[in-house]
Amino acid sequence: MKILVNIASDGFDGFLTRVKAAEDAGLYGVGVGDTPHFRDPYVSLAAAAAATSRIRLGTAVTNAVTRHPAALAAGVSALDDLSGGRAFLGIGAGDSAAHHRGLRPSKLAELRESIAAVRDxxxxGTARFGGKDVGAQFTTGQVPVVLAAGGPGSLRLAGEIADTVLIGGGIxxxxxxxxxxAVRDGEAAAGRRPGSVGIWIVARTAIAPSLEEGYESVKVVLSVAGNHALRADLASGRVPAELAEPARAYCERYSFAHHGTxxxxxxxxxxESLGLREYLLERLAVIGTGEQVAAAYGRLMDIGVEGVLVPAVAEDSLQLIQRLGDEVVPRVGTGSESLVD
Known part of the structure; x- marks a missing residue:
């Protein structure tokens, strides 16, 4: 099992302490989000590359709404060079970064075009994007593309074009x-070998002796994840009937000004006031002792999950990283092979 952590770049001393702790803990990778609430991910990842020697580093995730594909390719290429080939490009349709600029997320066709341009x-070579030719003076080779996906369309797209998919809709x-x-359907539609796309999942995790103690560590990331998951569940009709109106109210009243703060x-x-806490905990969180968390990850492995991305953004994030290394990695291991077949 590949275990990665998403670390907030909210101050370089603390950020680099957590990055180094992740490498020392034997984790597979570190991701940094691309959101206006934190420092620039590419600067942060460059600092992380200089401070580490083994761990994978990448955006988790960026977008092609606020970042032109030429800027994405140049930034990730520089990170790959600086890190000695340890970079990955985590990309999605765009959420808080787009919202704060009054922009809409990418449509699937736009996301497909953006990723194709980045790879070119x-x-x-020369990429075609938005009806114009864009050139690059660097040659990196293919940095792995990890596509964040939740709905059936984006999951199928990941199966068609991604190296790895990052599933955020629930555990x-x-x-x-x-x-x-849905990912495997996308592989088949594109004529790719079955199983060619790696499967990662976002697992909002707390290692704690009780549900209440663990909840304190994940409640903020649940608020972010809930905004995504509830929108998808409402669209698919999956939300229990008695929670449909509260779920709709949460999505309508969600404050992007406090996104992940x-x-x-x-x-x-x-x-909490809408009575959604238990539903979100069950759908999105892994809480328990180190042994229980490892067992939950093991059950995910049994159904085809190869990696988990753990948001490590709470006040106890350093302790969480260290405990993942001490109590979970020895039980499930962490992969070191390439993201690309």
Whole structure:
């Protein structure tokens, strides 16, 4: 099992301490989000590359709405050179970064075009994007593309074009199995070898002796994940009937101004007041002792998951990283092979 952590670049001393701890813990990778709430991910990842020697580094995730494909390719190519080939490009349709600029997320066709352009530019050639030719003066080779996906369309797209998919919609077996099926359908439609796309999942994790103690560590990331998951569940009709109106109210009233912010986050208070806490915990979180967390990851491995991305953004994030290394990695291991077949 590949275990990665998503670390907030909220201050370089603390950020680099956590990055180094992740490498020392034997984790597979570190991701940094591309959101206005934190420092620039490419600068942060460059600092991380200089401070480490083994661990994988990448965006988790960026987008092609606020970042032109030429800027994406140049940034990730530089990171790959600086890190000695350890970079990956995690990319999605765009969420908080697009929202804060008054922009909409990428449509699937736009996301497909953006990724194709980035890959052409990685190869040092000319890319076609937005009806114009874009050139690159660097030749990196193909940096792995990890496509964040939640809905059936984006999951199938990942199966068609990605090296790895990052599934964010939930850790329950029904969601994961359904998502993997959509990815495999995309592989088949594109004529790719079955199983050629790696499967990662976002697992909001807390290692704690009780549910209540663990909840304190994941409640903010649940507020962010809930905004995504509830929108998808409403669209698919999956939300239990008694929770449909509360779920709709949460999505309508979600505050992007407090997207992932620590402290007294009003989005947390909102989902709690709407009676959504238990549903979000069951759908999105892994909470327990190190042994219990490892067992939960093992069950995900049994249905085809190869990696978990753990948001490590709470106040106890350093402790979480260290405990993943001490208590979970020895039980499930962490992969070191390439992201690309």
């Amino acid at each position: 530019l990685f190869a040092g 329950d077996q029904v969601n994961v199995s359904t998502a993997i099926g 620590a402290g007294d986050n009003p989005n947390v208070a909102l989902y």
